[in-house]
Amino acid sequence: MDTWKTKPVVLRGTGVKKYFPVNTGIGAKKYVKAVDGVDIEIHKGEIYGLVGETGCGKSTLGRTLMLLTEPTAGSIEVLGKDITRLKGKEQKEMRRKFQMVFQDPYTSLDPKEKVGDILMEALEIHGIGDPKTRLDTAMEIMHQVGLRPEHFYRYPHEFSGGQRQRVGLARALILNPEIIVCDEPVSALDVSIQAQIINLLQDLREQHDISFLFIAHDMSVVKYISDRIGVMYLGHMMEEADEEELFKETLHPYAKALLSAVPEVNPHIHKERIMLTGELPSPMNPPSGCVFHTRCPYATERCANVVPVLREIKPGHKVACLKYEEGGLSAG
Amino acid sequence: MSILHANEMTVSAANANATETLTGAGFEELKARLAKEQRAIRIRRFTSNKGAVFGLVVVLMVLLLAILAPVICHYDPLALDTVNRLKPMSLAHPFGTDTMGRDVFARVLYGARISLFVGFTVGILSGVLGMVVGLYASTNKLADNILMRICDGLKAIPSTLLAITLMAVLGADIRNVIMALTIVSVPSMARLARGRALVIREQTYIEAMRCLGASKLRIMWKHMAPNIISPIIVQVTFVFASAIISEAALSFLGAGVPAPAPSWGNILNEGKSVIYQAWWIVCFPGAFTALTVLGLNLLGDGIRDFIDPTSEG
Numbered sequence: 001m002d003t004w005k006t007k008p009v010v011l012r013g014t015g016v017k018k019y020f021p022v023n024t025g026i027g028a029k030k031y032v033k034a035v036d037g038v039d040i041e042i043h044k045g046e047i048y049g050l051v052g053e054t055g056c057g058k059s060t061l062g063r064t065l066m067l068l069t070e071p072t073a074g075s076i077e078v079l080g081k082d083i084t085r086l087k088g089k090e091q092k093e094m095r096r097k098f099q100m101v102f103q104d105p106y107t108s109l110d111p112k113e114k115v116g117d118i119l120m121e122a123l124e125i126h127g128i129g130d131p132k133t134r135l136d137t138a139m140e141i142m143h144q145v146g147l148r149p150e151h152f153y154r155y156p157h158e159f160s161g162g163q164r165q166r167v168g169l170a171r172a173l174i175l176n177p178e179i180i181v182c183d184e185p186v187s188a189l190d191v192s193i194q195a196q197i198i199n200l201l202q203d204l205r206e207q208h209d210i211s212f213l214f215i216a217h218d219m220s221v222v223k224y225i226s227d228r229i230g231v232m233y234l235g236h237m238m239e240e241a242d243e244e245e246l247f248k249e250t251l252h253p254y255a256k257a258l259l260s261a262v263p264e265v266n267p268h269i270h271k272e273r274i275m276l277t278g279e280l281p282s283p284m285n286p287p288s289g290c291v292f293h294t295r296c297p298y299a300t301e302r303c304a305n306v307v308p309v310l311r312e313i314k315p316g317h318k319v320a321c322l323k324y325e326e327g328g329l330s331a332g
Numbered sequence: 333m334s335i336l337h338a339n340e341m342t343v344s345a346a347n348a349n350a351t352e353t354l355t356g357a358g359f360e361e362l363k364a365r366l367a368k369e370q371r372a373i374r375i376r377r378f379t380s381n382k383g384a385v386f387g388l389v390v391v392l393m394v395l396l397l398a399i400l401a402p403v404i405c406h407y408d409p410l411a412l413d414t415v416n417r418l419k420p421m422s423l424a425h426p427f428g429t430d431t432m433g434r435d436v437f438a439r440v441l442y443g444a445r446i447s448l449f450v451g452f453t454v455g456i457l458s459g460v461l462g463m464v465v466g467l468y469a470s471t472n473k474l475a476d477n478i479l480m481r482i483c484d485g486l487k488a489i490p491s492t493l494l495a496i497t498l499m500a501v502l503g504a505d506i507r508n509v510i511m512a513l514t515i516v517s518v519p520s521m522a523r524l525a526r527g528r529a530l531v532i533r534e535q536t537y538i539e540a541m542r543c544l545g546a547s548k549l550r551i552m553w554k555h556m557a558p559n560i561i562s563p564i565i566v567q568v569t570f571v572f573a574s575a576i577i578s579e580a581a582l583s584f585l586g587a588g589v590p591a592p593a594p595s596w597g598n599i600l601n602e603g604k605s606v607i608y609q610a611w612w613i614v615c616f617p618g619a620f621t622a623l624t625v626l627g628l629n630l631l632g633d634g635i636r637d638f639i640d641p642t643s644e645g
Contacts, residue, residue, distance in 0.1 A: 068539055068542060068543060091545070092545040095543070095544065095545035096545070099543060102539070104536060107536040107537060108537050108539075108540050110537045110555050110559070111537075111559065111641065111642050112558040112559055112641065113555075121544075121546075125545055125547075126545065149359070152362075152363075152366075153362075153363060155641045157641065157642045171544070
């Protein structure tokens with residue numbers, strides 16, 4: 001297993017930052033630091049789960065990686081090619097390689113377009129094939145995502161949420177991309193439908209060797225689907241490890257608190273929940289040093305002054321915490 | 333909706349795992365059947381709106397009367413017959429005659445041609461222009477500021493006064509009537525289009541199109557335009573109706589369609605001085621105007637239901 005480890009990197013973000021300007025009315029312009037210097041690497045055929053609480057910047061990171069908003073700083077490489085500075089035709093060419101599935105299947109499909117047209121339009125935009133072969137390709141993709149041929153001439157509102165998400169997935173797949181960013185693709189769906197879509201994603205990964213960046217706030221879903229998981233907090237990557245490793249040996253205090261919130265199926269296992277105190281600080285005015293130090297049970301004075309970097313503690317296990325740095329706090 | 337589900341069942345039973353088997357003729361057949369089904373749904377939605385059906389019937393009847401005017405009525409709307417001035421309704425003159433002995437029925441029918449033509453042209457022109465202006469304004473900040481300030485300026489002046497002023501400058505002529513009324517009605521149309529476009533622009537499916545690499549033009553015309561068109565079409569029917577009234581008002585004030593040619597407005601204008609002796613001159617074109625406007629408004633409502641696939645009707 002874990003064959004992806006030896007495979008090449010498909011998507012690499014280096015020091016990705018996204019600040020949104022805020023009009024305060026008077027005085028200097030302020031910025032919401034939604035994503036503040038994140039490094040991320042996704043290998044071919046890998047499913048990378050990105051978790052974090054609401055407002056931690058995980059969706060913004062996903063959208064920035066897809067060039068839906070321009071990154072404030074940093075570079076994004078797809079297949080080794082920097083896509084951040086690409087314009088016009090070159091950018092359009094590269095867009096075939098990275099696609100996105102959106103959170104809300106009810107608003108992500110044009111209500112005035114039939115499903116078949118939605119799919120064929122993707123091909124039309126990129127000038128792939130003629131109308132006849134486009135139709136065949138669209139039919140083939142619909143079959144792959146579990147839609148029936150007669151759905152071709154139906155409007156999105158005639159479908160259920162799960163079926164719409166299949167259409168959204170088909171639209172992302174039809175251009176044969178290398179990587180698909182799924183921004184909370186199942187959080188708007190029923191639990192039974194969630195399982196179907198997640199299994200579909202795994203099947204597609206196996207058939208096409210596509211990489212996925214799976215953004216979610218539901219830890220159990222992420223645990224089930226991901227090969228590797230990254231934990232974000234206030235625009236920073238806090239910890240990153242293989243799925244098994246992360247759940248077995250969580251290092252970062254924030255990740256520990258987050259994982260302890262996953263409900264346990266077995267009622268006899270009594271898990272201790274770590275309750276965090278305080279509120280999520282405003283990303284407009286993030287804390288100095290380690291952004292988590294205001295809520296961290298282990299925080300020291302040093303944490304308020306020194307910004308921890310994401311360092312590899314063990315092979316494949318990275319963490320951004322002073323506790324694990326040499327000369328830092330004693331590990332415990 | 334029950335018909336829909338029943339269909340789905342039979343189809344899925346017929347081709348249980350169907351994609352491979354479904355080619356050529358089979359697909360064409362499916363396509364034709366589903367297209368027919370969609371049409372049936374739309375027609376059912378439209379016909380379930382009784383007001384819309386009434387509106388359609390009224391508008392079609394007025395249209396038919398206008399087109400078939402020479403067949404229905406043998407009088408020339410311009411022919412003077414001074415012996416028979418201000419004659420009340422009779423078999424020879426169903427709507428009576430006016431101050432110069434012209435047949436009012438003929439004048440109303442021929443006047444319908446001009447009134448409907450003006451209304452239709454103004455409605456379509458301002459709809460198209462308003463949509464172009466609104467769409468561009470919603471996608472470009474600079475264009476937005478310039479275009480919307482112009483619209484604000486135009487809207488600040490009462491529309492009838494503005495139309496009268498324009499007519500005074502341009503001169504009384506049917507083409508100028510259309511131009512003046514279009515200029516007057518574009519701003520509100522543009523505002524409406526822009527408002528809708530600003531909402532649509534933020535929808536996820538527009539972002540999804542960007543993600544696919546769609547060009548700005550494609551997004552604007554293929555995805556934003558169809559989604560803002562419903563309120564625009566309703567507004568077009570309102571403008572159509574109000575253009576008929578405005579044209580009547582302009583003609584009534586003598587600034588509209590020039591004298592001998594009949595339009596509902598200038599028939600009213602000529603009739604007003606003799607309203608106590610010959611009420612029919614004012615009454616019939618007035619009734620036609622009111623009925624047509626009512627029909628158009630009801631029809632507009634129905635067209636929106638017909639166009640929007642998501643409306644339940």
